[in-house]
Amino acid sequence: MTAAGLSVEGVTLTAGARRLVEDVSLTARPGETIGLVGPNGSGKSSLLRAVYRVLRPREGHVRVDDADVWSLTVRRLARTVAAVVQEGGADFDLTVREVVAMGRTPHQRLLAGDTAEDGALIDRALDAVDGTALAARSFDRLSGGERQRVLIARALAQQPSLLVLDEPTNHLDIRHQLDVLDTLRRLSATVLVALHDLNLAAYYCDRLYVLREGRVTASGPPADVLTPGLLAEVYGVSAEVAVHPRTGAPQVTFLPGERCAPKATERTGPDASVR
Numbered sequence: 423m424t425a426a427g428l429s430v431e432g433v434t435l436t437a438g439a440r441r442l443v444e445d446v447s448l449t450a451r452p453g454e455t456i457g458l459v460g461p462n463g464s465g466k467s468s469l470l471r472a473v474y475r476v477l478r479p480r481e482g483h484v485r486v487d488d489a490d491v492w493s494l495t496v497r498r499l500a501r502t503v504a505a506v507v508q509e510g511g512a513d514f515d516l517t518v519r520e521v522v523a524m525g526r527t528p529h530q531r532l533l534a535g536d537t538a539e540d541g542a543l544i545d546r547a548l549d550a551v552d553g554t555a556l557a558a559r560s561f562d563r564l565s566g567g568e569r570q571r572v573l574i575a576r577a578l579a580q581q582p583s584l585l586v587l588d589e590p591t592n593h594l595d596i597r598h599q600l601d602v603l604d605t606l607r608r609l610s611a612t613v614l615v616a617l618h619d620l621n622l623a624a625y626y627c628d629r630l631y632v633l634r635e636g637r638v639t640a641s642g643p644p645a646d647v648l649t650p651g652l653l654a655e656v657y658g659v660s661a662e663v664a665v666h667p668r669t670g671a672p673q674v675t676f677l678p679g680e681r682c683a684p685k686a687t688e689r690t691g692p693d694a695s696v697r
């Protein structure tokens with residue numbers, strides 16, 4: 423598995439007359455783990471959809487290793503980019519192992535079955551999400567968290583150069599959240615992941631992009647981005663941020679009794695520097 427560079431350049435996404443994302447630029451160097459954070463409706467899922475080529479930008483480009491994603495064949499795209507998305511819970515009527523094996527399809531010749539190497543990759547992907555014991559179970563009868571882990575295993579089996587994940591820790595208990603994020607962190611692939619949990623984002627991501635109302639409002643290493651001022655401005659919450667003495671990562675402690683309103687998006691004063 424190799425890692426790809428990602429370059430999102432001035433992307434604007436629309437649905438009818440509505441602008442979902444406006445003039446967003448983002449880069450990921452090969453092997454980086456990039457976190458997308460921001461309030462509900464800020465455009466994270468829409469931006470991810472543009473990266474895995476479901477939403478075509480109205481303006482701008484998404485390039486993976488310098489190739490516009492819209493110029494790739496479907497097969498080439500599937501060998502390069504894997505996605506774990508929120509709407510991925512389709513009814514498959516397949517066993518867990520069969521669902522994970524679907525990740526190998528882009529690498530196989532037409533009608534060729536799984537090779538021994540495919541089998542080993544499927545086993546390894548299942549093991550990485552603590553899913554070996556689920557292998558013979560019906561995917562449709564799994565719990566929400568079990569399904570989520572299996573869909574992550576399918577993406578791992580795909581051996582992508584770029585892995586795009588929308589809230590992959592949704593439905594997972596804390597142990598499995600940490601296991602999944604540890605696994606992503608160890609991958610050589612480039613990872614773009616939308617996360618709501620700012621402390622997990624701070625610990626696992628090399629850099630963060632903060633979206634607000636469809637625009638990037640701040641970006642950089644977590645320690646630079648996750649400041650009390652930014653959290654008040656973007657989320658309208660009071661928080662303290664300290665470097666945790668054991669993990670070395672910024673740790674956000676929310677102060678629920680001191681909620682404040684998010685600031686208006688118009689930036690005319692000195693605060694414009696957070697952009």
Ligand SMILES: Nc1ncnc2c1ncn2[C@@H]1O[C@H](COP(=O)(O)OP(=O)(O)OP(=O)(O)O)[C@@H](O)[C@H]1O
Pocket residue numbers: 437440441442460461462463464465466467468469
């Ligand atoms: N197909 C669509 N038609 C109209 N509006 C849409 C469409 N898809 C998304 N939106 C709107 O675009 C905005 C951004 O949505 P998006 O799902 O990208 O946000 P998000 O940051 O992922 O939110 P969340 O954290 O709640 O998952 C929202 O206001 C949403 O209602």
